[in-house]
Amino acid sequence: MTTNFNDDAILNEWYQYAAEKEAFVGIWLRMLRERQKITHEQQQRDFGVNGQEFIRLQGMPLPRPNQFTRDARRIAEACHLTDPSAFVQAMLLARSFGRNQSQESTASQFVARHSYQAAYDADEDLDKLSDENEGEK
Amino acid sequence: MTESVFDQPTPEQLDDFVAGDPIAIDGVVRLLLPQLCRWAIAHYPNLPEDEIRSTVNLIFAETCLNHARYTPHKSKLTTYLIWLLKLRLADLYKDIKSESSDFAHHEKLLQTPYNDSSTIDTPTRLTREAFFQDMTLLLDAHEQDFLELMRKGEKSLQAFVAILVRHSRPTSNPDHEVKNTKERLIRKLRHIANEQGYSLQDLLGG
Numbered sequence: 001m002t003t004n005f006n007d008d009a010i011l012n013e014w015y016q017y018a019a020e021k022e023a024f025v026g027i028w029l030r031m032l033r034e035r036q037k038i039t040h041e042q043q044q045r046d047f048g049v050n051g052q053e054f055i056r057l058q059g060m061p062l063p064r065p066n067q068f069t070r071d072a073r074r075i076a077e078a079c080h081l082t083d084p085s086a087f088v089q090a091m092l093l094a095r096s097f098g099r100n101q102s103q104e105s106t107a108s109q110f111v112a113r114h115s116y117q118a119a120y121d122a123d124e125d126l127d128k129l130s131d132e133n134e135g136e137k
Numbered sequence: 138m139t140e141s142v143f144d145q146p147t148p149e150q151l152d153d154f155v156a157g158d159p160i161a162i163d164g165v166v167r168l169l170l171p172q173l174c175r176w177a178i179a180h181y182p183n184l185p186e187d188e189i190r191s192t193v194n195l196i197f198a199e200t201c202l203n204h205a206r207y208t209p210h211k212s213k214l215t216t217y218l219i220w221l222l223k224l225r226l227a228d229l230y231k232d233i234k235s236e237s238s239d240f241a242h243h244e245k246l247l248q249t250p251y252n253d254s255s256t257i258d259t260p261t262r263l264t265r266e267a268f269f270q271d272m273t274l275l276l277d278a279h280e281q282d283f284l285e286l287m288r289k290g291e292k293s294l295q296a297f298v299a300i301l302v303r304h305s306r307p308t309s310n311p312d313h314e315v316k317n318t319k320e321r322l323i324r325k326l327r328h329i330a331n332e333q334g335y336s337l338q339d340l341l342g343g
Contacts, residue, residue, distance in 0.1 A: 005174070005190070005307075007171040009307075010170060010171045010174050010190065011166075011167060011170065011171065012305075013190060013194070013307075014166065014170055014194055014197065016277075016304075016305065017191075017194040017198065017277065018194070018197075018198055018201075020277050020278065021198045021202075022202065023201065023202045024198075024201075055305075060159055060163055061157070061159040061162045061163065061201055062159065063159060064156075064157050064158070064159070071158070071159055071160075074159070074160050075159055075160070078160055078163065
């Protein structure tokens with residue numbers, strides 16, 4: 001039994017799949033489109049890339065944190081973007097959005113966790129808190 | 138290590154792969170993914186081809202994400218990937234065997250939350266809505282659109298084919314592709330429902 005899919009079709013399907021997954025460029029570009037309220041086509045035009053290579057670009061692994069800009073540029077070149085700098089800038093922007101989002105999410109989780117705790121801790125448990133902490137030392 | 142029937146990445150490519158170099162990872166995927174897809178399709182003739190391709194994509198995505206877990210000197214990357222693939226395909230085989238009988242039943246039930254929401258109590262409805270809302274984050278884009286249409290009770294083949302076309306999915310055999318996508322979607326729903334401690338039957342209102 002052999003597949004009717006040729007290598008290009010198999011890879012095309014892979015890039016579309018990867019683009020939706022954590023640790024691939026597609027998720028970051030989608031977040032940027034939503035933040036900047038631009039379409040898929042506008043983003044593609046901004047980077048200067050054809051449809052096929054744009055699919056590949058979105059299925060590329062994310063740049064490494066320790067050499068982020070260099071990796072982003074190499075990804076842009078591998079996908080034949082006519083404006084690699086636009087892509088590098090976009091990735092830097094997406095990274096900063098991601099950091100802010102992560103900080104906001106950590107802060108709201110902290111508030112939610114402590115509000116919940118304050119609402120449900122019984123008085124006697126609160127009185128015992130310092131003893132329990134000392135016991136752990 | 139023994140000789141492999143697969144074209145292998147170079148040692149330098151593998152070192153860069155393990156280090157998380159995106160270009161090396163892409164190069165390794167481009168070299169190995171089509172080969173492993175063909176191998177898996179040839180070795181598992183009883184499993185649906187698109188399910189196999191989807192599973193191959195899944196294990197490649199996991200391996201790319203966890204690139205540092207692979208140790209080049211212990212085994213060939215193809216051996217490592219095939220080991221992961223065999224585990225996943227064994228699960229898939231079990232799922233397909235147990236689920237093939239009730240696909241039509243679940244497809245019918247999937248329409249219930251939209252069409253019959255007046256007859257279910259509020260907590261149940263909220264649980265269902267929250268579940269389906271969370272699900273959209275875990276589904277591929279074309280599956281999200283399929284789910285939306287299925288929940289609205291859409292029956293027309295053309296409507297589902299239009300989704301496949303819009304997402305550049307294969308449509309050479311539209312009937313087959315639509316049916317397989319629906320089956321895969323229901324399998325995913327069940328798997329995630331079970332992981333969250335729900336029964337899909339309860340969420341669908343059967």
